[in-house]
Amino acid sequence: MGVSQLSPYLRxxxxxxxxxxxxxxxxxxxxxxxxxxxxxxxxxxxKGALHRTPGLWSSYEERLNHLSRVEPSxxxxxxxxxxRAGNTHLPYFNEWVNELTATGYLHNxxxxxxxxxxxxxxxxxWQLGAAFMYHxxxxxxxxxxxxxxRWVAGxxxxxxxxxxxxxxxxxxxxxxxxxxxxxxAAAPFHIEDEALGRPGEAIALPPxxxxxxxxxxxxxxxxxxxxxxxxKPYKSVCIYDPQASEQSVLKGVFLQQATxxxxxxxxxxxxxxxxxxxxxxxxxxxxxxxxxIDAVEILxxxxxxxxxxxxxxxxxxxxxxxxxxxLQRSWDAxxxxxxxxxFFTLWERFKKRWGQREELSGVVPIMNTPxxxxx
Ligand SMILES: Cc1cc2nc3c(=O)[nH]c(=O)nc-3n(C[C@H](O)[C@H](O)[C@H](O)COP(=O)(O)OP(=O)(O)OC[C@H]3O[C@@H](n4cnc5c(N)ncnc54)[C@H](O)[C@@H]3O)c2cc1C
Numbered sequence: 001m002g003v004s005q006l007s008p009y010l011r012x013x014x015x016x017x018x019x020x021x022x023x024x025x026x027x028x029x030x031x032x033x034x035x036x037x038x039x040x041x042x043x044x045x046x047k048g049a050l051h052r053t054p055g056l057w058s059s060y061e062e063r064l065n066h067l068s069r070v071e072p073s074x075x076x077x078x079x080x081x082x083x084r085a086g087n088t089h090l091p092y093f094n095e096w097v098n099e100l101t102a103t104g105y106l107h108n109x110x111x112x113x114x115x116x117x118x119x120x121x122x123x124x125x126w127q128l129g130a131a132f133m134y135h136x137x138x139x140x141x142x143x144x145x146x147x148x149x150r151w152v153a154g155x156x157x158x159x160x161x162x163x164x165x166x167x168x169x170x171x172x173x174x175x176x177x178x179x180x181x182x183x184x185a186a187a188p189f190h191i192e193d194e195a196l197g198r199p200g201e202a203i204a205l206p207p208x209x210x211x212x213x214x215x216x217x218x219x220x221x222x223x224x225x226x227x228x229x230x231x232k233p234y235k236s237v238c239i240y241d242p243q244a245s246e247q248s249v250l251k252g253v254f255l256q257q258a259t260x261x262x263x264x265x266x267x268x269x270x271x272x273x274x275x276x277x278x279x280x281x282x283x284x285x286x287x288x289x290x291x292x293i294d295a296v297e298i299l300x301x302x303x304x305x306x307x308x309x310x311x312x313x314x315x316x317x318x319x320x321x322x323x324x325x326x327l328q329r330s331w332d333a334x335x336x337x338x339x340x341x342x343f344f345t346l347w348e349r350f351k352k353r354w355g356q357r358e359e360l361s362g363v364v365p366i367m368n369t370p371x372x373x374x375x
Contacts, residue, residue, distance in 0.1 A: 103250075117164050
């Protein structure tokens with residue numbers, strides 16, 4: 001069960017999918033590296049799937065809001081407390097909770113068992129489990145996490161659930177964990193899907209005035225310096241992180257280090273460029289005032305918790321003289337439209353595209369597409 005543990009770095013794009021795949025292929029022939037490359041393309045598949053159906057994210061968020069308001073008499077509420085504290089009657093499950101909260105990482109197979117037991121054995125709403133995992137994972141990713149939980153619950157591929165079995169856990173943990181068959185749900189049950197949430201309203205951007213020295217706004221969804229900063233003589237970069245205070249302690253530390261790493265890499269490419277980190281709209285205003293920026297380009301984040309704050313940011317910028325344009329990674333712009341069928345269709349299409357790799361590099365402006373698919 002060899003793993004790379006690259007996911008926190010890929011999640012925040014400290015390293016890009018393209019760089020990782022190119023590196024493994026330069027060491028091994030494509031067919032040798034194929035299994036690993038496929039894993040990396042799974043990340044793109046989930047992101048593309050969420051991008052194509054942003055209402056899945058809003059319905060998940062709405063359900064979470066609702067669940068946070070329900071009375072504690074709900075049948076699952078004491079189990080929910082026990083699960084989060086790693087204090088259930090299932091010692092292996094408790095170990096996974098403790099590992100997750102202490103390290104911010106779980107092996108993929110453990111994530112599958114964890115989600116399945118949460119849903120079908122403990123019978124706690126899947127959205128609460130997804131939110132718990134998202135909060136603690138260093139690689140917590142709105143698309144991979146939410147859609148993987150939906151897949152376990154039988155909502156991604158309708159009717160196809162993932163049921164954790166005692167013998168599978170014993171076998172794949174080499175006997176480290178030995179659940180009794182009677183402790184685990186013997187069969188999955190049907191879970192009714194939520195109605196698709198409404199994606200955010202289409203947003204009109206203030207008209208973009210060409211500027212020779214615009215400012216660049218990035219988010220923690222994409223902290224790659226390379227391929228962007230050589231595009232234009234940006235005046236300054238602002239990393240907008242409105243949810244900094246909501247992270248787990250471990251993730252907060254990881255993201256602080258990621259930002260330091262970003263600064264160091266930027267200094268290597270553009271030593272003259274200033275970087276600011278803004279956690280509020282007021283700090284963004286401060287940033288564009290200080291650097292006298294009248295046009296900003298924003299590298300679009302992915303559908304997820306940044307969507308709402310980004311909408312507020314645009315609304316706030318519209319009140320100023322600053323004009324706004326959106327950019328997207330060519331990787332995402334090329335591959336998301338290919339995520340309209342299952343993973344293996346994307347995989348076949350991806351292999352053809354990899355031959356024209358230059359199309360997958362760099363960034364492109366987002367033109368004539370409703371921004372509600374991005375934020
Ligand atoms: C319930 C559940 C929740 C999950 N939540 C997340 C999450 O929040 N964030 C996240 O990045 N992944 C998530 N995954 C996918 C997967 O478990 C992790 O990406 C993987 O375990 C990361 O470890 P690694 O880097 O050692 O992976 P490796 O096995 O070394 O794979 C290499 C890279 O491929 C990608 N990858 C591998 N498997 C998957 C997969 N199934 N889906 C998407 N990308 C994959 C990752 O970027 C990973 O770094 C989840 C899976 C499940 C079943």
